[in-house]
Amino acid sequence: MSDPANAPLELRGVSHSYRSGDETLQLLNQADLVLHPGEIVALVAPSGTGKSTLLHLAGLLERPREGQVLLDGRDAGRLNDGERTAIRRDRIGFVYQFHHLLAEFTARENVVLPQILAGSTRPAARARAEELLAAFGLSHRLDHLPGKLSGGEKQRVAIARALANRPAVLLADEPTGNLDLGTSDRVFAELLRVVRQQGVAAMIATHNVELAARMDRILTLRNGLVVPHGEPEGVSAVLRS
Numbered sequence: 696m697s698d699p700a701n702a703p704l705e706l707r708g709v710s711h712s713y714r715s716g717d718e719t720l721q722l723l724n725q726a727d728l729v730l731h732p733g734e735i736v737a738l739v740a741p742s743g744t745g746k747s748t749l750l751h752l753a754g755l756l757e758r759p760r761e762g763q764v765l766l767d768g769r770d771a772g773r774l775n776d777g778e779r780t781a782i783r784r785d786r787i788g789f790v791y792q793f794h795h796l797l798a799e800f801t802a803r804e805n806v807v808l809p810q811i812l813a814g815s816t817r818p819a820a821r822a823r824a825e826e827l828l829a830a831f832g833l834s835h836r837l838d839h840l841p842g843k844l845s846g847g848e849k850q851r852v853a854i855a856r857a858l859a860n861r862p863a864v865l866l867a868d869e870p871t872g873n874l875d876l877g878t879s880d881r882v883f884a885e886l887l888r889v890v891r892q893q894g895v896a897a898m899i900a901t902h903n904v905e906l907a908a909r910m911d912r913i914l915t916l917r918n919g920l921v922v923p924h925g926e927p928e929g930v931s932a933v934l935r936s
């Protein structure tokens with residue numbers, strides 16, 4: 696598992712901080728991370744420690760102050776804004792706590808649109824959308840507008856949309872955090888099943904330790920580093936020396 700050569704996502708020595716009044720909030724400090732093909736990793740850490748920030752850096756929504764973010768082995772820091780946008784569109788799928796579906800488009804059209812933007816033909820995009828929505832048990836909801844869907848259904852469509860362009864990496868930030876416990880549990884189980892079926896590598900931030908335990912690995916943030924959850928304090932520093 697240590698060969699990063701074919702990693703869909705890798706962070707090397709990434710540091711990132713924010714200014715907060717007179718203070719500097721150092722969220723990441725020389726952090727490393729390798730996401731292997733097809734693996735699903737949970738990111739579990741206390742509120743405010745930088746999970747969303749890490750996902751934003753991995754998803755090329757922000758540039759790190761220091762270090763490298765590699766997608767499919769390509770150093771994103773060397774890419775111009777147009778190339779970064781293309782990678783975000785074609786190689787990265789995002790799921791947020793809120794679904795962010797386009798209200799005036801049907802479930803199917805919401806999954807078709809990103810594919811058209813990435814250069815797919817309409818028939819191919821429709822077929823892919825229908826396949827993904829079927830995987831989430833939504834074949835009977837294809838022509839529904841988001842306003843006519845339940846919360847769990849909307850979030851399933853959002854996950855299908857994130858997978859539409861066959862991304863190298865799925866990044867999800869509390870993807871079921873807005874749902875009641877039972878719905879969250881079911882949507883999460885479906886997310887894991889479809890992501891595994893599609894062979895997509897995923898990093899999923901969650902506060903829910905039970906959900907995290909269903910993933911391949913659990914990572915946390917400690918002292919600015921990304922470390923295995925449960926690793927004793929200090930071991931990460933030893934490993935790095």
Ligand SMILES: Nc1ncnc2c1ncn2[C@@H]1O[C@H](COP(=O)(O)OP(=O)(O)OP(=O)(O)O)[C@@H](O)[C@H]1O
Nearest residue numbers: 713714720722740741742743744745746747748749
């Ligand atoms: N653009 C920004 N400018 C300044 N501070 C920021 C910015 N983005 C995030 N922060 C701060 O960085 C810290 C980490 O934020 P982040 O959202 O990454 O944490 P998190 O672990 O995802 O938290 P939560 O679990 O509550 O979502 C917070 O204190 C936040 O206020």
